Amino acid sequence: MSEMTHEHEIGPITVTDVTGQKTFVASKIPSQATIDEVVKYLLATMQQPAQDPEGRPLTYGVRSEREGRYLGGNERVGDSLQADDTLRLMPTVDAGRGAGG
């Protein structure tokens, strides 16, 4: 007798940027994926920068609208997300004179 593990998939999940003017729908996300893995893929798909001008990684907070909290990068999709959830990607960004002034 062989054993088989069925990995659940989560979706659809609505994902928006800060402004709410760029909205995507993600589906069939493996429940074992981490929030960090989901964000990494979403950033590329949404054409959101992953690095600042100096090449340092940009930090994005992932806010679950249903739970009203920011999700941790190591949380598993299966533990944190439900179908029809809305996530908002909120970056930490630096403006100002910086190096370019």
Add this chain to the structure above:
Amino acid sequence: MAGLPYRLLAVLSSEAGIPIGEYPITPDWHPATESARFLALRQSKSLVGPERIVPVWDADGAPHLSGVQAVVCNGDGRDIPCDIPLAYFKSQVQSVSSRCIEEGKLKVGETFHYRIAAFACSAEEAADGPGQPQGWHVQQVPSSPLCGERPLKSFLGSSRLIGGSEETGDYPVFIPLSVLQQAEALKEEANVNETGGILIGYLWRDTESPEVFAEVTALVPALHTIAQSTRLTFTPATWDAVRAAILLRNREEVFLAWHHTHPSRFWCTCGPELQRHCPLGQQFFSSDDKSVHRTVFSLGFHTALVTGDRPLPDGGWEIVHALYGWRSGIIEPRGFYLLD
């Protein structure tokens, strides 16, 4: 996701024409395609379709580019091209030149020439970024940024153009005097530190033409930032607070622009005699500012208001406002209409 099915090389040569090297570059096409999509929105009331990037060869023909075109197909099946100049690749070329300096092929401050060469390849080969993980599916939800229709001429009749000129073809942005006064008050309150906020309002379609324009209605001060003299950090809590303010106002306003200050009078150490020529007294949009704009305000209609300082002949300083926005995929200084 539109891209150019070509491998791109930055071809650098010295001022005397001696080859320095050829370096692969992978441009960020998002600003180009968003500029094209916004141009299409301004030119047609029909739905905006998918976009593509096509090469524009220079006078010598392939493989060298004089630029590219971002082309959007509108709902009538008509292609609307947006010309993207060679300057679009400048930041990538600057990165390459830094590498050349590290390798000893260029000296700091040395002038060089560059061309961009393009060689056909498969879309997969040209793609930058991870492929879609097996089974996952992510799709953009089509939506219009427009809030409704208003007569543009009534706004033009009660405003005056500040900075820029109509020849640039920039879409009209209307900012009330009260918002600029609030920006100045925030700057003075922050004193030596930078401060900022988000400009909210409406994106309207003209009732008599396809033209689109922005009406700024309020400046929401940025809370939960980390403010220093030369840096202002917007955090996730900042964005949360702005969204909460929009919901509380309950007027269906949208994000139009962002604002921050450059307290140049505190940066300048030139002394009264030389401060008129201090580069920090010029208005500018730093590489960090561009990064914020690209990360959060990447749609074609998004703009950025900078409230800075300008030296006066008498040794004092005055507060000045400058607006920046997307033009052909590049962030440029632009004008705005001051609403009385």
